[in-house]
Amino acid sequence: MSFGSESGLERARKRRRSNETIMKNGEKEKEINIQVVVRCRGRIDREIAANSPVIIKTTPREIYVRQPPADKAYTFDRVYGPDADQARIFDHIVIPILHEVKAGYNCTLFAYGQTSTGKTYTMEGDLNTIDGLISKEAGIIPRTLFSLFRDLEADAQDFSVKVSYIELYNEDLKDLLSSVDDPRKLKIQDEGTKKGILTGHEEVLVKNANDGIRVLKQGSIKRHASQTNYNKNSSRSHSVFSITVHIKETMPDGEDLLKVGKLNLVDLAGSECIGRSGAENNRAKEAGNINKSLLTLGRCINALNERCLHIPFRESKLTRLLQDSLGGKTKTCIIATISPAKISYDETISTLDYAHRAKNIRNKPVANQRVTKKALIKEYISEIERLKMDLLATREKNGCFMTNESYQALMDENQSRKDEIEELRKVNESLMVQVQELRKDQVMLESLRNELANQYTKMQVYQAKIDDQISSLVTETEGHVNSQNQAISACQNIVKEKTDKEVRCLKEHKVMLNKIIEEENSKSIKMKEELLTNISKYLNNFTNVQTASLKNSFGKVYDSIKENTRLEANITALEGMMTSNTRYFNDLKEIAFKTGQKKLVDSQQNFQLKR
Ligand SMILES: Nc1ncnc2c1ncn2[C@@H]1O[C@H](COP(=O)(O)OP(=O)(O)OP(=O)(O)O)[C@@H](O)[C@H]1O
Numbered sequence: 251m252s253f254g255s256e257s258g259l260e261r262a263r264k265r266r267r268s269n270e271t272i273m274k275n276g277e278k279e280k281e282i283n284i285q286v287v288v289r290c291r292g293r294i295d296r297e298i299a300a301n302s303p304v305i306i307k308t309t310p311r312e313i314y315v316r317q318p319p320a321d322k323a324y325t326f327d328r329v330y331g332p333d334a335d336q337a338r339i340f341d342h343i344v345i346p347i348l349h350e351v352k353a354g355y356n357c358t359l360f361a362y363g364q365t366s367t368g369k370t371y372t373m374e375g376d377l378n379t380i381d382g383l384i385s386k387e388a389g390i391i392p393r394t395l396f397s398l399f400r401d402l403e404a405d406a407q408d409f410s411v412k413v414s415y416i417e418l419y420n421e422d423l424k425d426l427l428s429s430v431d432d433p434r435k436l437k438i439q440d441e442g443t444k445k446g447i448l449t450g451h452e453e454v455l456v457k458n459a460n461d462g463i464r465v466l467k468q469g470s471i472k473r474h475a476s477q478t479n480y481n482k483n484s485s486r487s488h489s490v491f492s493i494t495v496h497i498k499e500t501m502p503d504g505e506d507l508l509k510v511g512k513l514n515l516v517d518l519a520g521s522e523c524i525g526r527s528g529a530e531n532n533r534a535k536e537a538g539n540i541n542k543s544l545l546t547l548g549r550c551i552n553a554l555n556e557r558c559l560h561i562p563f564r565e566s567k568l569t570r571l572l573q574d575s576l577g578g579k580t581k582t583c584i585i586a587t588i589s590p591a592k593i594s595y596d597e598t599i600s601t602l603d604y605a606h607r608a609k610n611i612r613n614k615p616v617a618n619q620r621v622t623k624k625a626l627i628k629e630y631i632s633e634i635e636r637l638k639m640d641l642l643a644t645r646e647k648n649g650c651f652m653t654n655e656s657y658q659a660l661m662d663e664n665q666s667r668k669d670e671i672e673e674l675r676k677v678n679e680s681l682m683v684q685v686q687e688l689r690k691d692q693v694m695l696e697s698l699r700n701e702l703a704n705q706y707t708k709m710q711v712y713q714a715k716i717d718d719q720i721s722s723l724v725t726e727t728e729g730h731v732n733s734q735n736q737a738i739s740a741c742q743n744i745v746k747e748k749t750d751k752e753v754r755c756l757k758e759h760k761v762m763l764n765k766i767i768e769e770e771n772s773k774s775i776k777m778k779e780e781l782l783t784n785i786s787k788y789l790n791n792f793t794n795v796q797t798a799s800l801k802n803s804f805g806k807v808y809d810s811i812k813e814n815t816r817l818e819a820n821i822t823a824l825e826g827m828m829t830s831n832t833r834y835f836n837d838l839k840e841i842a843f844k845t846g847q848k849k850l851v852d853s854q855q856n857f858q859l860k861r
Pocket of ligand 1: 290291292294332363364365366367368369370371372519520587
């Protein structure tokens with residue numbers, strides 16, 4: 251979180267100075283639209299298990315809901331997808347609002363959406379701190395408390411912070427049971443047991459962020475306990491955590507100035523009970539689960555949107571409490587939370603339509619008046635003066651007289667009481683109708699009770715019959731079991747006898763088999779010996795015959811070798827003869843050659859001489 255070099259207080263002072271200028275110039279207070287942002291979380295386990303696909307696509311300012319054949323598109327001041335973590339939401343949305351609160355404005359931040367879309371996650375998130383530090387999952391409230399104290403301790407001379415936590419649930423019942431209009435007048439009660447009563451803490455002074463978180467935790471725990479005890483539908487209650495900041499500034503003339511800013515952080519009930527137009531739908535009606543305050547909030551938004559003269563703020567405790575945040579002097583931001591899954595399509599469209607309508611509401615934020623000590627004293631003095639005048643008038647006229655101013659105030663109060671009586675009368679009427687319906691229900695219940703008693707008696711008779719049948723069945727079954735046991739033991743004896751006999755036979759067989767094996771062994775040894783003798787005889791004969799035949803063959807070979815030797819000698823002699831013949835032949839050839847040469851020379855000489 252970064253505040254830059256300029257301190258928050260300086261910025262606030264500047265803003266105040268510019269505001270004052272506007273007022274001095276006599277310009278009209280500036281109207282601004284309610285800021286509406288949308289936060290779409292990722293799919294949760296239940297949606298993944300249901301195989302429900304993602305149908306939401308976001309850009310920084312647009313949101314598209316897939317709906318074939320064409321997507322539905324919405325534009326908001328800002329859109330956050332599943333990747334936007336708690337720190338980003340706080341930095342973008344809340345820090346600018348905190349500057350306004352410190353500058354003395356009243357601001358309100360609503361979380362609106364279907365159950366389980368992340369309203370409480372966004373507003374509260376993880377409330378645990380580790381070593382005095384908030385967790386990554388901490389939501390807007392703990393982050394606001396820490397940021398506020400850090401800034402005030404750094405910037406402000408003197409300050410005080412008060413917080414309150416109130417809860418509204420089951421608006422219809424609450425209106426009947428509670429006659430208290432101002433939540434600050436309420437006693438702190440055990441919310442877990444008091445059905446439908448507006449509950450909560452009066453304003454408490456807190457010294458640090460952890461004190462503030464403690465107040466929220468107490469309320470939050472009770473809220474969950476009461477929801478579990480009273481109504482399983484966790485989305486039925488609204489919670490409002492308010493932080494009021496008093497900052498004292500000393501002016502250059504030494505005058506002390508008190509600046510007051512307030513921030514309401516509202517976690518609304520689940521919006522699934524509300525129809526698209528803010529009118530109650532059939533499902534909600536059937537379930538008897540109409541959350542009047544949310545319906546009224548929807549109607550107020552519609553009426554403000556259409557610039558109606560009458561806005562039904564007074565029709566529910568929530569809208570009465572937040573009247574100033576809608577079309578009043580407060581700066582307001584709505585965070586609409588949605589699921590990305592297809593199964594939530596209807597509720598998502600309903601939430602986006604609702605949020606889109608809220609975008610058109612215009613507020614005229616005005617900073618709370620800074621009060622000086624002098625002004626406070628002056629105010630008290632004039633009040634005392636007025637009271638003195640009333641007293642004097644009363645004494646002098648010896649009756650009940652008062653100033654015009656007091657008379658007017660009394661008349662206003664009287665009118666307001668009359669309005670309230672009228673409201674109570676209407677409530678009373680609807681109560682009477684409900685009482686009559688309850689009586690009818692009671693008569694029906696009585697006849698049902700009698701019917702049940704008859705059925706119970708019949709059941710008892712039937713039960714006795716069944717008991718008899720069961721006991722005779724048990725006896726019969728026992729008889730069967732005994733006879734079966736006897737049969738089993740007889741079978742066991744027979745089996746034992748047969749087994750013994752079989753064992754005996756097997757033993758005898760074993761002895762016999764051993765004897766046969768011995769006999770067969772000795773026979774085979776004898777046969778083996780005879781076979782060996784025969785084989786050796788045969789081998790001897792074979793050896794003798796082979797030896798004789800070999801001798802014969804060797805003789806023949808020897809003879810042929812001898813013959814060969816003789817032939818070789820003859821061949822050698824022949825070779826000698828051939829050699830001498832060859833030599834003789836060569837000599838003859840040479841003589842012939844020489845004789846031929848001489849004849850050729852002579853003939854050549856003869857030829858030349860003739861020429
Ligand atoms: N932006 C987010 N990121 C991660 N988890 C989220 C986010 N938003 C919601 N969740 C988870 O979704 C679940 C439902 O959220 P949560 O209880 O805040 O819904 P809700 O709108 O306050 O419901 P209800 O109306 O019943 O009180 C919780 O488990 C919460 O942790």
